[in-house]
Amino acid sequence: MSQLPFLLRLMDDASPRVRAKVAAELRLLGAGVWREIEAQNLVLCEEQKRLLETILNEEARSPDAILRSRWRGLQHISDEIEFLEAALLALSQWQNGAIPAYGTALLDEIATEFLETQFPRTATGLSHFLFEIRGLQGADPDNYYEPLHSNFVHALEGGGALPITLACVFILVGARVGIRIEGCNFPGHFLARDARRQIVFDPYNGGKILSPHEVDLLQKAAPSEMSAPATSREIISRVLRNLSVAFHREGQTEKSGFILSLLRAMDGD
Numbered sequence: 001m002s003q004l005p006f007l008l009r010l011m012d013d014a015s016p017r018v019r020a021k022v023a024a025e026l027r028l029l030g031a032g033v034w035r036e037i038e039a040q041n042l043v044l045c046e047e048q049k050r051l052l053e054t055i056l057n058e059e060a061r062s063p064d065a066i067l068r069s070r071w072r073g074l075q076h077i078s079d080e081i082e083f084l085e086a087a088l089l090a091l092s093q094w095q096n097g098a099i100p101a102y103g104t105a106l107l108d109e110i111a112t113e114f115l116e117t118q119f120p121r122t123a124t125g126l127s128h129f130l131f132e133i134r135g136l137q138g139a140d141p142d143n144y145y146e147p148l149h150s151n152f153v154h155a156l157e158g159g160g161a162l163p164i165t166l167a168c169v170f171i172l173v174g175a176r177v178g179i180r181i182e183g184c185n186f187p188g189h190f191l192a193r194d195a196r197r198q199i200v201f202d203p204y205n206g207g208k209i210l211s212p213h214e215v216d217l218l219q220k221a222a223p224s225e226m227s228a229p230a231t232s233r234e235i236i237s238r239v240l241r242n243l244s245v246a247f248h249r250e251g252q253t254e255k256s257g258f259i260l261s262l263l264r265a266m267d268g269d
Contacts, residue, residue: 004029004036008044011051017105023055024097031056064258067094071262081175084232088152088168091239098153106156110134110169111176123194123201124209126179127170131207134158136166138204147246147255150239164190164238166203182229185238186222193229237263 003025010022026033033052037044044052058066070090077083085107089100110130117133119125130136139149139160148154155161155169167183170192174181184191184200191210192201200210200218210218219226230238240263247256 004033004040005042008037008042008048008052011048011055015105016101017109020099020102020105023099026052026055027058063094063097067091067262071265075266080232081172084168084235085172087232087236088172088239091243092151092153095147095151096154098151103153103156106153107172107176110156111173114173114177121177121179123174123179123181123197123199126174126177126181127201127203127207127209130170130173131166131203136169136203137161137206138163138166145246145249147243147250147252150243150246162190162242163202163204164235164242167192168235168239170201170203170207183235185225185230185234186218187225190230190238191218195229233266237266240266 007022007025010018011026013019013022029036033056067090071087074083074086074090077086085104086100089098089103092098092103093100113134114126114129115121117129119129135158136155137158137160139146139162143149143160144162146160149160149162150165151159151161152165152168155165161169164183167181167190171181171183180195182193182195184193189202189204192203193199194201200215202208202210215226240259244256244259244263247253247259
């Protein structure tokens with residue numbers, strides 16, 4: 001493999017996105033990478049050996065084992081934004097192998113793009129940028145319960161997503177650009193709110209701003225959910241329930257049960 005020397009040099013690149021792509025390429029080689037290194041007479045320093053072993057060891061473990069181990073560590077994170085991001089990215093990696101550094105890089109990239117625009121640095125400006133300019137979109141109603149629609153990285157890449165997944169993008173990009181967005185844990189349809197001006201958005205429907213009358217009706221229907229912002233743990237609990245239901249509907253009962261075990265672990269803590 002002629003690219004191997006370059007991949008090895010880029011394992012500790014400053015860019016998380018580059019590191020993620022390099023790790024993915026090296027994992028494709030698996031344990032055979034050591035034979036290829038020997039065949040090409042490549043000499044690795046101790047730090048390169050350590051990095052390569054870490055990448056390959058992660059690949060050798062089952063996705064369930066990796067996520068369960070990470071999940072225990074996540075429960076000790078007290079910062080709301082940090083916990084939300086770490087949990088969503090850990091779930092995305094479990095689902096489709098998108099390592100957390102890649103998701104973080106996508107968030108950083110989106111935040112940087114927003115700051116380079118002329119949009120006002122407000123929740124309304126950010127909503128317009130995310131849901132109209134970048135085109136983040138809701139899941140197809142005909143295939144609403146597809147498990148991938150709960151995948152945070154899939155949403156960042158422009159794939160169809162559930163309301164709560166899109167709201168999480170809104171929250172986490174907002175945190176990067178100094179705009180505080182809250183989650184509204186309304187039953188059946190998750191919403192988002194500008195923490196400063198109390199404007200309520202519907203990320204699933206293109207970031208639509210709800211009218212005062214609509215907000216009043218929602219407030220009467222679910223006063224507790226609409227009065228207090230959803231905590232990060234409440235958000236992740238709902239994401240887990242969505243995922244468990246989606247897998248169950250597809251007949252993937254083992255995955256559904258595994259996700260429920262993560263929910264029970266959170267409840268236990």
